[in-house]
Amino acid sequence: MECAGRGLNFWSYQATQEIVYQEYLAKSLADKYSNLSLQMDKIIHDANAEISLLRDKISTLELDRQHIQRKNHELAEAYRVKNRDHLQARELYDKLKRRTSYSKVQSAALETVDRTLHTSSAIGGSFARKTGEMGISQQVMGETQKLPQHQKLPVNSQGVEQVHSRQRSGSAN
Template structure:
């Protein structure tokens, strides 16, 4: 009986100790749970705050994006208006340029025409008509072509005289009229035979005579004779 009493006392002691230990474990676990719950609440709160800040940033960025889109649209509209104005200005500039160029071309053409007309009138004013004596000379000059010595011409249109002709002691074929029998051409009625030394010279009009340029095509009848004005200018004053 004594052994059984001691065994029951030991069992009671062990059961009380087990109960105290289980209570301690329950308290420790509840403390850990509370700490974990508080930590979890903090984490959730922080996450929610971060999410809210991110939502705010996203909303701000969306607002900025909308503002940028509006600004871009405004810039596009302004650019279109400016491009339209630029096209209008270029069209107006091209029209004004075409008008000014047309007026300038017209004025330049009128000035060119006036200059050419003035130059032609100036040249025609300087060119004198042939003297009246030259109208009765062609037949006589044709009759003297066979007997007149050939004189070479210089490039300027003036003949190159021989040494005897320059000194005035040349042949008398220029001064003496040929007979009708020797020349072979009858003297026309009403026309006198042309003589260089006896031909009248108008000294008042002689300095104003202008010499026409020498033509490269020789004539068939008087290819070797110098022009009448040169003959009068060289031999008419010696008389």
């Protein structure tokens, strides 16, 4: 009986040791689970914070993009307006330049006509004198200009009239 009692005591000791060991394993696994759970909660919290930060950054960048797009549109519109104004100014400048050029050509033509009339009067006609006395005028670009009074034409040594600088062919002035 003693032998059976010792066997029972050993079995009871082994069962107790097994229970203690299983409790130790359960406790260590519970600690590991709680640590992993805390780590997972921290990771989830950090990820959510980063997602929130990135969403805020995206919304800020979207507002910046809209602002830049609006500014780009305004600049493009301002460029179109300035370009249109520049083209209008260029057209007005070209018109004025043409008027000036036409005025110079007309002035040169009037001088030539006057010289021709003066030459014809010097030859014996009184036509230039009569037209000069009558005050013949010509409409030039909306302005009335009086024909110039008789001038002596430059004549070279052979008696040929010299051409005015504005009458030369190829002259752009």
